Amino acid sequence: MASNTGGDSVQHDLECSGVSKRFGSVQAVDDVSLEIPRGSFFSILGPSGCGKTTLMRMIAGFEEPDAGDIRIKGASVLGTLPNRRNVKMVFQHLALFPMMNVFENIAYGLRCAGVAKADIAPKVRAVLERVALPDVAEREIHQLSGGQKQRIAIARCMVLDPDVLLLDEPLGALDLKLREAMKIELKLLQHQFDTTFVYITHDQSEALVMSDNVAVMNDGRFEQVGAPQTLYHEPASAFVAGFVGDTNRWSGTVTKAGRGQVRAETASGLAMVCDARGGATPSAGDAVEIFVRPEFINVETGAGKSGRASATTNRLAGTVDSLLFNGANSRVLVRTEAGGLIEADVVLTGGTGDLRPGDDVRLTWSAKQTMCFAG
Amino acid sequence: MNKDIRRLTLILLFTPFALWIVLLIVIPHIGMFILSMREKVAPRVFEYGFGNYIEFANEPIYWNTLLRTGSMSLLVTAIALIIGFPVAYYIAKIAGNRTKGALFLICLIPLWVSDLIRAFGWILLLRETGVVSSSLQWLGLVDGPIEFLYNDVTVIMGLVYTVILFMIVPLVSTLDGMDNAMIEAGYNLGGNGFTVLRRIIVPYAMPGIVAGCIVVFMLTAGSYLTPILLGGKNSSWFTEQIYNQFITRYNWESGAAFGFLLLAFTSLVVWLGLKLSGQTLSSTVARS
Amino acid sequence: MLINKASAPFLAGYRLFIVAFFIFLAAPLLAAGTFAFNDSLFPALPWRGFTLDWFFNDTEPKLGMFHDRRLLRGLYYSFVIASIVALLSVFVGTCNAFLFVRCSFPWKNFFYIVMVVPLVIPGVILGISILALASNLANSVENSIGWDLGFLRPGILLVVLGQFSFITTITSLVIAARLKKFDQTMEEAAYNLGAGRARVLATITLPYLRPALIGAGIVAFLVSFENFNTTLFLVGSEAPLTITMYDRMVKVGSTPVLNAVSFFLMVGSALLALISVLVQRDPKSG
Numbered sequence: 001m002a003s004n005t006g007g008d009s010v011q012h013d014l015e016c017s018g019v020s021k022r023f024g025s026v027q028a029v030d031d032v033s034l035e036i037p038r039g040s041f042f043s044i045l046g047p048s049g050c051g052k053t054t055l056m057r058m059i060a061g062f063e064e065p066d067a068g069d070i071r072i073k074g075a076s077v078l079g080t081l082p083n084r085r086n087v088k089m090v091f092q093h094l095a096l097f098p099m100m101n102v103f104e105n106i107a108y109g110l111r112c113a114g115v116a117k118a119d120i121a122p123k124v125r126a127v128l129e130r131v132a133l134p135d136v137a138e139r140e141i142h143q144l145s146g147g148q149k150q151r152i153a154i155a156r157c158m159v160l161d162p163d164v165l166l167l168d169e170p171l172g173a174l175d176l177k178l179r180e181a182m183k184i185e186l187k188l189l190q191h192q193f194d195t196t197f198v199y200i201t202h203d204q205s206e207a208l209v210m211s212d213n214v215a216v217m218n219d220g221r222f223e224q225v226g227a228p229q230t231l232y233h234e235p236a237s238a239f240v241a242g243f244v245g246d247t248n249r250w251s252g253t254v255t256k257a258g259r260g261q262v263r264a265e266t267a268s269g270l271a272m273v274c275d276a277r278g279g280a281t282p283s284a285g286d287a288v289e290i291f292v293r294p295e296f297i298n299v300e301t302g303a304g305k306s307g308r309a310s311a312t313t314n315r316l317a318g319t320v321d322s323l324l325f326n327g328a329n330s331r332v333l334v335r336t337e338a339g340g341l342i343e344a345d346v347v348l349t350g351g352t353g354d355l356r357p358g359d360d361v362r363l364t365w366s367a368k369q370t371m372c373f374a375g
Numbered sequence: 376m377n378k379d380i381r382r383l384t385l386i387l388l389f390t391p392f393a394l395w396i397v398l399l400i401v402i403p404h405i406g407m408f409i410l411s412m413r414e415k416v417a418p419r420v421f422e423y424g425f426g427n428y429i430e431f432a433n434e435p436i437y438w439n440t441l442l443r444t445g446s447m448s449l450l451v452t453a454i455a456l457i458i459g460f461p462v463a464y465y466i467a468k469i470a471g472n473r474t475k476g477a478l479f480l481i482c483l484i485p486l487w488v489s490d491l492i493r494a495f496g497w498i499l500l501l502r503e504t505g506v507v508s509s510s511l512q513w514l515g516l517v518d519g520p521i522e523f524l525y526n527d528v529t530v531i532m533g534l535v536y537t538v539i540l541f542m543i544v545p546l547v548s549t550l551d552g553m554d555n556a557m558i559e560a561g562y563n564l565g566g567n568g569f570t571v572l573r574r575i576i577v578p579y580a581m582p583g584i585v586a587g588c589i590v591v592f593m594l595t596a597g598s599y600l601t602p603i604l605l606g607g608k609n610s611s612w613f614t615e616q617i618y619n620q621f622i623t624r625y626n627w628e629s630g631a632a633f634g635f636l637l638l639a640f641t642s643l644v645v646w647l648g649l650k651l652s653g654q655t656l657s658s659t660v661a662r663s
Numbered sequence: 664m665l666i667n668k669a670s671a672p673f674l675a676g677y678r679l680f681i682v683a684f685f686i687f688l689a690a691p692l693l694a695a696g697t698f699a700f701n702d703s704l705f706p707a708l709p710w711r712g713f714t715l716d717w718f719f720n721d722t723e724p725k726l727g728m729f730h731d732r733r734l735l736r737g738l739y740y741s742f743v744i745a746s747i748v749a750l751l752s753v754f755v756g757t758c759n760a761f762l763f764v765r766c767s768f769p770w771k772n773f774f775y776i777v778m779v780v781p782l783v784i785p786g787v788i789l790g791i792s793i794l795a796l797a798s799n800l801a802n803s804v805e806n807s808i809g810w811d812l813g814f815l816r817p818g819i820l821l822v823v824l825g826q827f828s829f830i831t832t833i834t835s836l837v838i839a840a841r842l843k844k845f846d847q848t849m850e851e852a853a854y855n856l857g858a859g860r861a862r863v864l865a866t867i868t869l870p871y872l873r874p875a876l877i878g879a880g881i882v883a884f885l886v887s888f889e890n891f892n893t894t895l896f897l898v899g900s901e902a903p904l905t906i907t908m909y910d911r912m913v914k915v916g917s918t919p920v921l922n923a924v925s926f927f928l929m930v931g932s933a934l935l936a937l938i939s940v941l942v943q944r945d946p947k948s949g
Contacts, residue, residue: 536687
């Protein structure tokens with residue numbers, strides 16, 4: 001691969017071009033390219049087994065790609081040993097060294113780099129201040145809380161001033177509450193250090209909340225790379241639509257094709273007007289996957305007939321099957337006349353006007369919010 | 376990461392292993408086998424054949440001793456299992472957390488004390504002038520001194536004592552790994568104590584049981600001190616025959632043949648045990 | 664806890680059985696230890712009063728163990744042999760642990776069984792096979808070239824080799840068990856932080872293995888110290904303690920000085936065992 005010596009590549013901290021890796025008969029990573037601008041928070045989101053960990057291990061140098069190039073600050077790192085790359089990594093279970101205390105853990109990389117003894121202590125103290133844990137230097141690892149360990153693991157890398165910090169699902173082991181808090185904290189730390197973070201996760205909410213850009217990975221390939229809002233509202237493929245965010249999902253067949261809009265009928269017999277996404281407009285008779293997010297479905301009480309869908313709005317009648325109360329994120333499950341269940345967001349105030357199971361309701365949602373992809 | 380480094384590491388790590396196994400285990404045993412096939416027909420003149428083995432087969436004393444050693448070893452193994460299992464179960468499942476560790480440690484301490492000292496202790500207790508005999512006389516239960524040593528019961532007891540720890544240790548570690556909920560579920564589904572033991576606990580503990588039995592059997596069959604010291608000169612233990620051939624009679628050829636027979640015999644028993652219990656050597660002994 | 668269906672008498676009987684078992688375990692050790700302090704020429708009842716003569720007295724007939732030349736020499740040889748065996752077997756055991764836990768190579772399962780086998784070969788047979796091989800080798804060298812390779816004759820080297828041949832299996836299993844529990848990402852983390860291979864080994868992997876290394880070393884030391892069966896055939900003029908004691912027991916008959924040695928060994932073993940338990944206990948797995 002010819003390396004880009006042009007000035008434009010220098011502004012990227014990390015670039016991969018056409019990276020592939022195969023283990024036996026499994027194509028773990030398949031022709032992946034990415035460019036991460038300096039100082040941004042980049043997430044790679046995908047189900048387990050999609051190849052994201054392999055990709056990260058290649059960036060860190062624990063695996064060599066079969067094809068393609070990896071450049072850090074514009075210079076190829078192929079053939080560079082992992083201990084010579086200025087890419088640091090926070091491991092899934094953090095891999096803090098239990099036989100050393102916090103100070104020694106953080107000083108480890110400095111000692112390896114041959115930093116003068118006198119300079120080590122101030123550097124460690126400085127980085128501990130930055131992660132807001134100035135007093136824990138002499139503690140043993142097992143005396144730290146989960147969140148503290150997290151921050152020490154980051155500090156251990158950041159003290160070396162890396163070009164890129166890789167984070168391999170570091171929040172996976174934490175309980176829910178701490179995980180929510182750490183999401184915000186990670187984002188703040190990234191701002192503060194102003195270093196490129198590459199964050200690997202299978203949890204879409206982690207990726208959406210923290211990232212400037214997200215790559216959705218499936219089966220060794222990038223399905224889509226974009227800002228969280230773009231992924232959510234303009235998914236490029238059925239996989240992205242289904243993986244990012246909650247959604248109602250049907251398989252159906254196109255009954256009438258139009259310009260950018262198609263009329264489709266689901267397997268259970270629901271007819272609706274859909275917005276064709278994913279670049280191509282399917283023609284009549286094609287199989288499609290249809291997605292509608294629960295927050296775009298409007299629920300009104302009162303009996304009604306499943307109206308013919310107008311050009312811009314879909315209508316359905318049904319009965320409330322059950323309520324899923326979750327504070328501001330409450331949902332209702334509506335059973336349609338055809339028998340299927342549809343999820344819709346509702347506001348449950350606890351007053352008398354709330355929906356109850358058995359109520360007849362009308363569902364409406366805009367055709368624009370009905371995304372369909374050629375199956 | 377790097378293929379050459381990997382290969383080099385493999386070679387460097389494999390070398391000590393290979394040296395150890397080949398020089399200290401494989402070659403000596405081949406040598407012993409060759410030695411056992413050799414017969415001295417005249418000074419410095421040797422013939423090769425099965426002479427030493429034929430001599431063994433023709434001399435009932437020899438193979439009786441081997442059979443006696445084998446059957447007594449099996450008996451010792453069975454007794455060790457019967458006594459050791461409840462003890463291991465108590466330590467692993469019934470004792471409280473703190474007692475558990477303490478009991479296990481007490482179990483281990485005799486492990487670190489030489490066979491010799493343990494046998495010596497039994498001699499002091501059981502001989503004619505020993506503690507048990509004197510105590511019985513002092514209590515007026517018997518009139519004269521009693522010799523408890525030099526009989527088969529004492530030898531078996533002494534052997535059980537020597538080896539039972541090797542039964543208990545693997546059993547405790549296996550039972551320890553067993554989820555208590557499994558036993559509770561057994562009761563919960565209507566089993567009584569016996570069916571739970573037979574259907575759930577014993578099958579689960581099988582690798583530990585087999586491991587313990589193998590080690591105990593091998594140790595018993597190969598033991599030398601305990602039968603000699605507690606059983607006296609007439610204990611007829613096969614290792615004693617080997618010692619006699621080697622050291623007393625300086626007949627290395629037949630000593631080697633005897634050694635090989637002991638090895639073959641014990642290996643056969645262990646192999647049969649593994650076959651019957653459906654376990655493998657690596658799934659049992661290596662785990663303990 | 665777990666015999667919820669058992670009746671109280673059954674439980675009481677069970678407890679009684681356990682107590683009886685531990686008395687059975689302790690009895691001979693107590694007998695061997697206690698008579699070391701009996702002020703009598705024979706290790707037998709009646710009790711004639713407490714004395715430390717069997718440890719420290721320097722005149723016959725009550726020559727204490729610390730003035731008994733032959734016993735002291737046996738102790739010294741045992742110590743030397745056990746130390747060498749412990750070091751060697753921990754070293755090879757560590758190599759084996761890495762070999763079987765980290766490397767993949769053809770026939771691995773077979774070789775693993777081969778590694779375990781020395782543990783189940785009767786010690787007597789290990790002894791005679793090594794003795795026969797070494798003697799044959801020495802004889803043929805002497806007959807063909809005329810060199811007398813004294814180190815191949817029964818003596819310290821053969822005792823060390825004989826004990827090493829099966830103790831290495833024990834150390835390998837102990838160390839491999841700990842290495843299996845090692846989280847390998849810890850090594851990757853160290854590489855990632857810039858350490859080279861040697862540094863990772865020295866600062867991460869070996870410190871993690873340290874409790875197992877010490878524990879295996881202590882086990883090897885003790886097993887070597889108390890070994891009799893293998894040593895019996897390989898011993899030369901430098902008899903270790905167990906052999907010296909056995910000779911004394913068979914030829915001279917038992918005297919309380921043997922009890923004194925027993926007591927000394929039991930205390931020593933217990934201390935070492937305690938140390939190995941303490942080092943192997945994790946401060947708190949975090």
